[in-house]
Amino acid sequence: MASAKRPAGWGLLVALVQGRTRIADERLEAAVRGQVVLVTGASYGIGEATARRLARAGAVVLLVARTAEQLELVADEIRGSGGQAFTYPANLADPAAVEELVQTVLAEHGRVDALVSNAGKSIRRSVADSYQRFHDIERTNAINYLGPAKLVLELLPSMRERGSGHIVNVSTAGVRTPPLARWSAYLASKSAFDVWLRCVAQEIRGDGVTTSTVYMGLVHTRMSAPTALLNKMPGLTPEQAADQVCTAVAVRPHNITPPLVRPADAFGNLFRVPTDRLFELYFRLSSRTSKRRRDKQEERGEQ
Template sequence: MSETQPTTGRPLAERVAAKLLYPTSRPSAKDLHAAVSGRNVLVTGASHGIGKASARKLAAAGATVLLVARSAGELERLTAAITAAGGVAHAYPADMTDMDAVDRLASRLLTAHGHIDVLINNAGKSIRRPIDESYDRFHDFTRTIDVNYLGPVRLLLTLLPAMRSRGSGHIVNVSTWGVLMPPAPRWAAYGASKAAFDVWLRSVATEIAADGVTATSIYMPLVHTRMSAPTDFSRVPGLTVDEASDLVCHAVTAKPVEIAPWWSTPIQVWTGLTRSRAQHFLARAFQRRGA
């Protein structure tokens, strides 16, 4: 499924299943405009998928969107499209695995724009690989941890002091529902890196709340994007990019502490009560499919 495919392009059964499993919230145009108009909104991973769609919607609502991704060409094209539509956008090509470059990026942003009102941490790296194919691929773990954990931490360590001194700011973390679920086979590198930043941000959020800085964790379900495309999710109901970006806009507007599928809490409770049985169930399921 391409990142531009409309919701109506999916089979009816999938659309119904997605609505039941992953109900989404789209803020009104008035509420979104009130939340972001005239404000600086930083979007990482803005060149494709959820980040790109979110940036377009936020710019249309009056935000000055600051676009970060590795792909300079894609960022320039997105900047041009937003500008042509009457919005304001600035491209900042950067590699989130280069900590020195991330530090320089944060300093450039503060110099150019004075402050960041909203940071949407959307950039991510996904790897699905069994452990017996990972023994000689330590770089799988270092590159996921750099993009999904250390890069965002490095960025926020520079941006947070300005947010706290101003007494305002909002951080939106596009996480994954997998962080809330029992650990799944083949997803060790991805799951661990996403869980690391999730715990880091939730811990930091308790410290910065008194300074007027808030945070929302979006435990995003499956979204059909180019990042998820290498794994065959054709039979699994998921959100479109448009639906996922609605969740991001809802997070920016309403600022809830978290957004998660309605069924995640019962599963967490069940897992906590039956941790060993859940582990055995997943192990048997993995063996039946074949390693």
């Protein structure tokens, strides 16, 4: 994705804005060799790149997503390079499918050492374009909040019983920065799971089950591709994003956050009214520019 030629210093800019966490192959291998790691959303993007890297480091990866053929393709390539991968096609938005998934996985592998909760769906749409689209809110919640929560509920009893387990939430930096117009459905659903898991984390750490949240910055995947503006912005490759997720699996930090997001988070909390007004201004100006562009296209008879 986003393969346009970039100016000099682009890599540095990406690192500054989105953060760059690298975990050495040996360190990752020492942490995950022989471990059973379930990766959701492993058919494409960040999940796919994460599963490949974990498998290269010797983990037994369980690949979950809806598209069976794509999962099989990823698994075949992993096996072809000597790794161990198993596919479990499932719609995580369906609670019954999540129950069946966990029963099957525990029956076939005995345990899940780490869960990478990565599957997700993003929507960028203004409220004016959403009056007839309540299903946007339902669908984003189903896959970004309710599905991941159900999966954790199903896996936790076995993890707590064994006294070990690790859960990595692939969240977004957008839940740490001030709320942004047009991203309401997506950010609300990602925030819900973030808060849910942070509450749960306090209850389970004493039983040996830990959590990490990766507040991921922009990554150029099929998720961000439809938004033209995002394609021009400095973003990570799926492999660089996988580096962050693998660090979370191996090192188990509380969270991984891009460097500029921490001050933006603090600023937004301290100065809530001015930041909301600033983003409101940006929304108005960008809406006006888009309208002008549409009007010009109509004048020229373009679609």
